[in-house]
Amino acid sequence: MNKKALIAMSGGVDSSVAAALMIQEGYECIGCTMKLFENKEEGEARPKSCCSLDDVNDARRVSHALGMPYYVFNYKKDFEEKIIRKFVQSYEHGVTPNPCIDCNRYMKFDKLYERAKLLGYDTIVTGHYARVEFINGKYVLKKSVDETKDQSYVLYDLTQEKLKHIQFPLGGLTKTRVREIAEEYGFLNANKKDSQDICFVPDGDYAKVMLQYGGNVLPKGDFIDTDGNIIGQHQGISHYTIGQRKGLGISFPEPRYVTHVDPKEHTITLGKNEDLFETTFQVKDVNWISGEVPSEAFDCKVKVRYRQKEQTAIVIPTSADTVLVQYFVKERAITPGQAAVFYMDDVILGGGVIEKIT
């Protein structure tokens, strides 16, 4: 019987090549794009993001070039409820969200997978740079071969059940090779710029997005120093994240960074770079990819920010879905709301949401 796969396409090179590779593998494929939010700038080039009208057109043309059907599924409502609302609320509560992780969890590997199943497609494919392997009766999620493009960090929430139906054809390739393949196929997006930025936040103006989606106007407040002295005024806590330096509009003999966000008092604490380093923090909503909660503490590498390098730490399970992490060497800017992901060499053990620093 024919193997069938649904390809989640963004309109970029990666998912296009992923589709091509699946077809090469002999899968019967359909391409699809999830419409996740209203494109305010239809027709306009959004070179830095995906999901614009142009991107949909790119995805459609690549699909047709590969001879596979292509559909656009509308998930605006779900996306707004599950992703954007949480994004807005996080910032309102002084927490820095990572919507891409939620989008993977709730949209691509949940809603979209359900749709695929209904259509009779049991495998879902994306252009993520990560690897799935089946070892000793278990699915294992690994980093991509191209370390510089590895996206396993945003996939820590996958489960055995989900991994069973997922394929990441690009996990073993370098970005350079992917572009070469795109060239070989003559894809029109072979040289398209990588997407980046949060897709629903054009120009990085997320204050505007927050208002658009029903967020409250947050009051301005005080910048305070580490001793509690008022040293200036800020624009509202949603404009800041731990470790931030730029955009503070305040000058000191040395650079100042956001070291604390207080959503109750609406204060932002500014300190020196060295004030950003911590060793211990709590993690909630932890997912263990193996499906088994470790019975005792263990050493591994922990990554607390998308582009930060993972560092050795001891991970202490405190319940079925919480954990205490202690770094051996202090880590910079551990930020509530961001993901803490646990690695053993190139295997992703799991991860969770950073809750608070203790």
Added chain:
RNA sequence: AGGGCUAUCGCCAAGCGGUAAGGCACAGCACUUUGACUGCUGCAUUCGCAAGUUCGAAUCUUGCUAGCCCUG
């Protein structure tokens, strides 16, 4: 009212007669889940104002002006 001190980019601050360091902030680019970090680039023909000495002054002199401190 007398005495002293200081005036250099939005902020801090080098400079001490030889033709304006640096940091912060800001802007742009690169990188990027993050108006994050980080990196790169840019950012005072001009030193409170006026005049003088000098081949040459932000640097010396004089006079204004402003601020600070002390004494009454």
